[in-house]
Amino acid sequence: MLPIVGRTVGFISTLIGLTTSAMYDGHSMLRVTPQTKRQEDHLRDLGKHQGVSFIGGDPLVGDHSHVIASPQVLDFVLESLKKFETEHLLTNPDVGRSGLERMEGYISWDAYYDLDSINQYLTVQSVGHPDLVTLTTIGKSFEGRDLFLLKINNGSTTKPIIWIDSNIHAREWISSAVGLYLIDQLLNSPDIEIQAYLDDFNFHILPMANPDGFVFSHLTV
Structure with a gap:
């Protein structure tokens, strides 16, 4: 029974990944950090344009936000950020392509992943849901x-x-894997009992509480 459920979850997750990738083929992701109220207000206005969307809520002064821009508006977004002197960094030139690759890797659950891959997976889940x-x-x-x-x-x-928080201790990689698996099950599982938890509770999951130690543990034996 478990292998069948596993294949079903993998199939549904792959379909979600395919849909997400098709929607965001060629779309770029930028990390923006407003340092003034003027820049914050500009970013909020920017988010109202067609082809521009923010992940993780509205931008706030001093906080990183992530914006996805379609190919048609990318130049406009970059010029606008430059005009308002807003700190920005292109973090993913093609969300659709890289997002699908991450999704296919994670649903196998047979390997540990680096920090960039984990963060990319979280982004794909937020875009897909x-x-x-x-x-x-x-x-x-x-x-x-x-x-x-x-x-x-x-x-x-x-x-x-x-x-739920994971990877407080640097080398306990299994804990972040468990956190990611819980996210996958809550968002993608067809199991009615699992989905019922969402009717009773809200979940706040911090998959990587110690990113510095985690990165260090990947670089040393």
């Missing part, structure tokens, strides 16, 4: 890496919140 997922940053590590928090909420903000 905009009605359920909010991806945000809750701060930075000592070495300046983003701490990504993925929130799952099917509509109500008054339900009890289940908090």
Whole structure:
């Protein structure tokens, strides 16, 4: 029974990945960091343009936000950011292509992944489930890496919140894998009992609590 369920979950996840990739083929992702209220207001206005969307909520002064721009508006977005002198970085030149590759890798659950791959997976899930997922940053590590928090909420903000954090200790890679697996099951599983949890609880999942140590553990034996 378990192999059948596993294949079913993998099949559904792959379909979601294919749909997401088709929607975002050629779309670019940028990380933007407004430092003034003027820049924040400009980014909010920018998000109203067709072909521009923000991941993880509205931009705020001093916080990183991630914006996806279609090929048709990318030059306009870049020129606009330059005009307002807003700090920005192109982090993914093709969300659709790389997103699908990450999805196919993760649903096999037979390997450990580096930090960039984990963060990319979180982005793909937030793009693929905009009605359920909010991806945000809750701060930075000592070495300046983003701490990504993925929130799952099917509509109500008054339900009890289940908090899950992973990889507090650098070399406990299995804990972040478990966190990612929980995300996958809550978002992609066809199991009615699993989906029922979303009616009773909201989930806040921090898959990587110690990114600095995690990266270091990948570079040393």
